[in-house]
Amino acid sequence: MLGLRRDKKDEEDGFSLNPFNNLEKTSVLQEARTFNETPINPRKCCHILTKVLYLINQGEHIATTEATETFFAMTKLFQSQDVTLRRMVYLTIKEMADLAEDVIIVTSSLTKDMTGKEDMYRAAAIRALCRITDSTMLQSIERYMKQAIVDRNPSVSSAALTSSLHLMRSSGDVVKRWVNEAAEAASSDNIMVQYHAIGVLYHIKKTDRLGVSKLVSKFTKQSLRSPYAYCLLIRIATKLLEEESEGRDSPLFDFIETCLRHKSELVIYEAAHAIVNMPNTSARELAPAISVLQLFCSSPKPTLRFAAVRTLNKVAMKHPAAVAACNLDLENLITDVNRSIATLAITTLLKTGSESSVDRLMKQISTFMSEISDEFKIVVVQAIRSLCLKFPRKHGVLMNFLASMLRDENSSNSSQGGFDYKRAIVDSLIGIIEENPDAKEAGLAHLCEFIEDCEHTVLATRILHLLGREGPRTPSPSKYIRFIYNRVILENSAVRAAAVSALAKFGAHCEELMPSVVVLLSRSLLDTDDEVRDRATFYLNVLKQGNKALNSAYILNGLNVSVVGLERALHSYTLEPSETQFDMKSVPLATQPLAEQKTAEVTPAAKAPDKVAATRQDIYAEQLAAIPEFQGLGPLFKSSAAVQLTESETEYVVRCIKHTFTNHIVFQFDCTNTLNDQILENVTVQMEPTEGFEVLSYVPAASLPYGQPGITYTCVALPEDDPTSVIGTFSNTLKFLVKDCDPNTGEPDEEGYEDEYVLEDVEVTISDHIQKVLKPNFAASWDEVGEDYQMEDTYALSTVKTLEDAVKNIVDHMGMQPCERSDKVPADKSAHTLFLAGVYRGGHDVLVRARLAVDDGVTMQITVRSTDETAAEVISASVG
């Protein structure tokens, strides 16, 4: 009785349910010596093998010698004829194939089993054999594999085919020779064998496009038994269509369309899914696929309903009209017993529905919000966010909904993670605030309420930062102070520090709040945390100065330097002590990740390379600093994006990156030689500059073998006598010494000859001299720079018709950072003001205010302010 009770208790605690818990590796390996005993006890050995497998799968590290010893002991189990034990041995061989040495010892034993009479062994033996075989050993078992592929037993044939797929990775050449056997297996009656055979055939021909299209056309003509094979063919056909970008009248598309009338639901769904996801489909082509999905929506099988509604949900934004046709069926699914289906149905309706139905749907969804998992809640949140962008007027309802989601989550089970979900909500709220000025106040209020009870430091600091930025500019900033100060009293040190910074921003921006903020900040002077104390002291002192320029520089607008660059600069400064003070302007500026994210929202494809670009300049700076010729140029100011100077399929591919220094520009040419029978040596790019520019030096690439990119540099001095002429065009010629070489060995001939290759021109524009800088508070910076060097001019932009185009053109031309989200033009306005901020070469701040008005053409009044006269001149001159 006592034991029973203890068992029960253990069960509740979650212990001892697993008989393999607390296995010791050494004792298990010790036990494995039992394998050497005769006669063999199959039951005991099976149990030990299970333990070994368990250990391996728990990630226990088994050293090579230990593993080899156990492996060889295990090989002795081949003398037992026990079926279960033998199959355990196969499993263990597969698991230990990479751990032990000389695993090929079991090759003959496995080939014997795979060709033997015992069907229970054959398929498993093939799989184990292929696992231990490397490309050098494959020759010796090739004959058996070929036989096995065409074996009459479907499980053997399937095992051989799937193993071939795995072997393809290591020794594709050998597997290619099995194409005839695979083709024979493809006409098998067994559905799995047929599917696997077509898979193997496809992978054999994968690199040969003609071969693949022949394969598809062959199998689309004959009717296959296997629905899986059909699905595979549909996928291959879709891929081919995508690559060839053929029209919809191709036989491949016809094939996919006929699959919509297949008798298997699996095939029908696959075909519909393929058609719906194709780019540029017309409504007529979509219609049959959508109607199939519509039919699935009312299927009695939950899987089909789920698949259909999920597919519709995915493409709802792409083909709203087509998906809207299914609205009636989706409405029925809202009350589906399966919550996942219901959620997807509602969010799809939200995406396609009209403004009037939003309220009703939101009410519906709120009834079961608490019943669905976080993953689907995030789907809902994202749907609401896109809805907000679509119907800005509905922001009230939607934001209330988001806020109540946050609240419910907080009150119910706040301890249980849900971080991703909360972050999704907070992201959406912040996104809505940024896109829609009307929603700002309501949104900030919701966020304030949220941080009152928020256990995620990351979210709290993020919201506090946002409050600090947006709060002071609302009509009644004082109401946020209470929320922020509560954080100073109640939270952990990271949040307290963020709250102190936010408070300081209120003080700096709103004069009437200054005295109270000073009082609040002074209370933090005795905080227990260093960071909080330091921040409070710093801000307090700055605020007490009452100097607007200081406020703007140190509180409202943060540092704009690259953190990596700053670290390197400070490090070298401390290494070589000098009398002069550390110069902030010598630190490279941060490239603007924030701006890039905004463009990335429009084109998701551009997102990945942009992320790299954030640290790109630091990498370039390091590379350039390593070249002795460029030692005296000072810090790197800006690196441009790469420009192609050749077509992508020519003999030599060259792209250019412009690196701007204080008084020089270094052109970096990344060259690739695409001819495999040539080696280029001493490669330089000869530049013919426009007047005023002077080519100082060339750094050649010593050798450029086939396919390996090499870098050559050209250094150009900017005109000294006339600092305002900074724009120019350079014509370029690639010069090099060609040596012919053997394409196979790469051995070059002794003799070479000089040759050259004309490249496209490179232009140096104004944007190469300006680094983007985000000024969170443009007005403060505008006053800070002052009127000393101000240029003003008015232009009529006759070529552009709308404000959006004008803004886009100006931003592209200047290469400066739009501030205060002024790059977004509100709809139905006839006038707009664009604020641009940047730093001119040499570290001078430049600010541009462009007032735009539309009437017939666009008229622009542009005002340039800078801390340096030349910079202001250059920029205002560049506009014309």
Add this chain to the structure above:
Amino acid sequence: MGFFDTLARWLGMKKKEVNVICVGLDNSGKTTIINKLKPQNAQQSDIVPTIGFTVEKFASASLSFTVFDMSGQGRYRNLWEHYYKDAQAIIFVIDSSDKLRMVVAKDELEQLLNNQDILSKRIPILFYANKMDMKESLSAVKVSQMMGLEAIKDKPWHICASNAITGEGLPEGVEWVTDQIRSMKK
């Protein structure tokens, strides 16, 4: 070993099992010999070079043999030693027509005899001077001379000429091993 096993063996229904390891250079005919010793219906028609090892079973009049048929190729020979420990007898196959590599076989034999697991045990070694049908093949006596078998003092050994393809000479060797193992048990 349960009571029924003992009873069965006593009644001659179930034979005692012994483990044997079969070694020798590559292409000396190990797998062919083992194949020929198996019952008629279990024999394979074509023999390919062994990679690693295979386990085979056959029976003599009173014993049931489990043979570890090892691969003879150079790079696998160092794997033999993993199987010495529980071997109760060794079958060493020599290609009696391959005079050139007789020294290699001798070398391998010496290594085998000097192995820790073999050195201490008094286990019978059976030599098959295989391929006796070949024209240039040496007699069993000549082979034993070239292999230096007289030097083996502490273990019983026996050499017999054989032809694995016809099966000639094989039963004689198996009989000798059977006798040796039975006498050792007594």
